[in-house]
Structure formats: structure tokens, C-alpha cells
Amino acid sequence: MSMPTPAIAPRRADIASVRQPRMTNAHAPAGTLEMMGAAMSFSRNEEIYGEGEPADYLYKVARGAVRMYKVLSDGRRQIGAFYLPGDMFGLEAGDTHASSAEAIGDATILVFKRSAVLALSARDADVARELWEMTARELQRAQDHMLLLIKSAQERVASFLMEMAGRGCGNEEVSLPMSRQDIADFLGLTIETVSRTIGHLEHANAIALPSSRRIALRNRAMLSRMTAS
Amino acid sequence: MSMPTPAIAPRRADIASVRQPRMTNAHAPAGTLEMMGAAMSFSRNEEIYGEGEPADYLYKVARGAVRMYKVLSDGRRQIGAFYLPGDMFGLEAGDTHASSAEAIGDATILVFKRSAVLALSARDADVARELWEMTARELQRAQDHMLLLIKSAQERVASFLMEMAGRGCGNEEVSLPMSRQDIADFLGLTIETVSRTIGHLEHANAIALPSSRRIALRNRAMLSRMTAS
């Protein structure tokens, strides 16, 4: 059972005060959604959207990282996903958000008007398919996450490290933008168990810790075996 | 840690041997997908599709119940969802199934050719939107399930009973098509813990057990409080 994130009194970013990037190709209706985005800045722990709010926008990480989560009434928090640069998030079929999202550190997020995207997808089957595939990928990720949540603590931590390594630029070293508490709430563990387990992995020479937020994978095969896929 | 489902040597149903229901309106291209289904029968524990197989069909429960699940290499099984009459399942954006599905008891399943559905959705924006919303509902369900998996045993069982009650025809009595083992694998618990917890709920007069597969909700308010929403 984990504590809720400490409230940092995040001032809600004003969507109207957004700096508008120049439109590169305002008339092309088909293809990607990329052309319609506006960049917004969020600071550390600032809420991007909250559960139950109208889902008027669709988001893409340009810089920084985002946590998407749900909370139980007593404050226990389950982080459903971390979004890194290039990832899209916040897409809902219903018209309200089913989860909340916050910037983990300072972040730049591209924002797309949902109504515009939906209108486009109604006309363009390729856009519609893209939306659907995005949602389906999220579904697969969620199903994999369920599998993770029935594993042992060691298996969860190893799985997490392998996943982050796969998403990083392929270097030997994984850099973690999120705190131990975030990792714990992602894995359904406590912060102490996460810390201890990382310690064990270090002792077993599976990883090394140049700093607490940077993890070098010393023995991927060992780690991989520990994930219990 | 739960055991895998005992192998019952399920003979794979032959898609070609399906009894064809008459087409009610063969030329109407738009609207629901309902018109293109073929009914198939599956017997208890028979596999409908397996993880990694090509996703050539889309399914809808007509009679009976279905479990959708993934397994870890050592046999631990996580049931991601139960599908009851009226539920659609098996829709994938990729062209292979990411999970497996089995009939829980004898079941009748309507089967739709994926290629036909996709072709239809490429022409008809309403069908495309229906596909997308179906996937999005599954995603929401999966995210709720993640939240469930961080709850205590009692909270999980109470949540499960409330969910099943909500899906049943609204009667006082919930009838469970699945075994305790299935429930355990759905909730991320062992069969013993599920059984014990149901026992506790009975002792607390929250529920009554006319039989092990039928559960009467005696005190919904108490149960609801125990779900920790």
C-alpha cells in the first residue's frame, strides 16, 4: 500500500496561453496528425489532465516524461504507464478522461484538439485506423502490465528495467526520469521493496548504479531470465 | 502462484464446419457488424484462439462464457477478462492475438471475418468508430483491472462480486459460470484465498451461498464499501 503523491499545488496550465507553432502544411487533410499540434510547457508534478475531466485534447510528449495513473479513494495509486518523448497519450473514446496524467519533471507536450482529430478521422480512414491502432497498442500494454502485477517483486523490477532499457536509445545505461515512489506505484510495490530489490540486483552484478537515477545493465541475460516473461 | 488450466486436449473447432445462419440483409453495408456473423459451438475448456495465432476473426458471445488470459513461462495465468453473452472479444489491431481465449463451459460464439470487418470500416466511418470504441472500452476495463490488482484480497473479491452483479440481469443472485480457479486467476489470488474470502463475506452476512456457483448479495452497501472503489 503506497502513499499518494505529495500535493504540490499544481497551477493548471492555461490552454489559451499556449505558444502556437507555425503550421507547416495547413491544407493537407490526410496522413499524420502531426501538423495540428501546439506545444505546451508543464513543470514538475503539474497535472496535464485529471480523471473525469472532459477529454478535449490529445497529447504527445516532445520533451520530458509523463505518468498516467488512477487512484483509489484511500489514496493508493496505480501508475498505468510512463510516457516518454514520442509517445502519444490521453486519447479516450468516451468524452472524459478515465485516468489522470502529470508531468514527472519539466516537460514539453504537443497538444491536439480532439474534435479536430475526430473530424479528420471521420473523413480519412487512414487517420481512423491510426487512432484505433494507437488505442489497441495501449490495450496491449495494459494487458502486459496486468501480467506484471502477478509477478514477484524481483520479477517486476527486472521486467521494469528491461522495458525501460528497450525504450531508451539502446545504450548500456538506462536513465530513469521518475522517482522510486513512481516506480513503486507502477509496479504495485512499496518504495522500500523497490529500493531493496534494486540493491539485490546490484549485489548480484546484474546492474550497476552510477547514481540512483541511472542504471547500467551489466548482465542482460540474467535480468531477462529474472523477468519470468 | 496458480496452476495452469488442466489440458483437456481441446480439438480445435473447424471454422469451415460452421453452421451458417441465414443472412438477414446481405446488401446493407453500413450500421452494425451483426449481419456477418456465423455461429460456432465450443465445448467446455475448448480453445477459441491462442496467443500468437493470426487474428483472422472477431467474436461475440451468444451463449455461455469465455475467459481471455495470458500465461507466464512457468504457467502462472492471468485472466484479463470474462466475456458473457452480448460481449465482443478477440479484436486486435495487430494481426496476431495477444492473448488466448477459451470457452468456460459449452458456448455458442458468433464469428466474424476480420478482413471483412476491416474492409467495411475503411469505407464506413461509423463502423470504424464502433471498432475504436470497442477497443477503448477494453482498454478502460484493463486499466480498472490494474487498479483491482493492487487491492487487498477482500477488496478484490468484493469488487469481483459487484462487477458480476452489475453484469448479471440485475437480480439479487449472481450466477458464476467460472470455477474458483478462474476467479483466482482473474483476481491474482490463489483458489484457497478466494474460497476463504467468500467464506468471510458469508459469515459477515454480506452474501449468501445457495450453492458454490450462485451467490446472493445480502448487503450491497457493505460489499460496495469493501471494494475501496
Added chain:
DNA sequence: CGGCGGCTTGATCGGTCTCAAGTACGGTGG
């Protein structure tokens, strides 16, 4: 009536949580 599978119940074990200190680090102000 016998046997089998599914379910319940009991006793014990172990992994993770909880509570509580202690340590490293980064930022801030002198």
C-alpha cells in the same frame, strides 16, 4: 455405492509491507 473433481478448511511458511533510522544528494544562502 464408489470415485472423481471442485470446493472448503486448517496449520505453517515466507515474501512483502510497515515502521523507523540512517545516508546521500542537490540546492540555497551565507
Added chain:
DNA sequence: CCACCGTACTTGAGACCGATCAAGCCGCCG
């Protein structure tokens, strides 16, 4: 440049919840 502080992280001891191991019970079908 250093002292200080707050936050994040680590580490330890003990409790507790759910898993495991092991019987027993029930209902169903032959």
C-alpha cells in the same frame, strides 16, 4: 567555498497477509 536544509533514497527489524502444503467435504455422475 562551505554550512545548512530538505528531499530522495537506502537499510534494518518486526508484523502481517496471502501462499503453500495437506486434509477433509460435498455434489455429481457412473
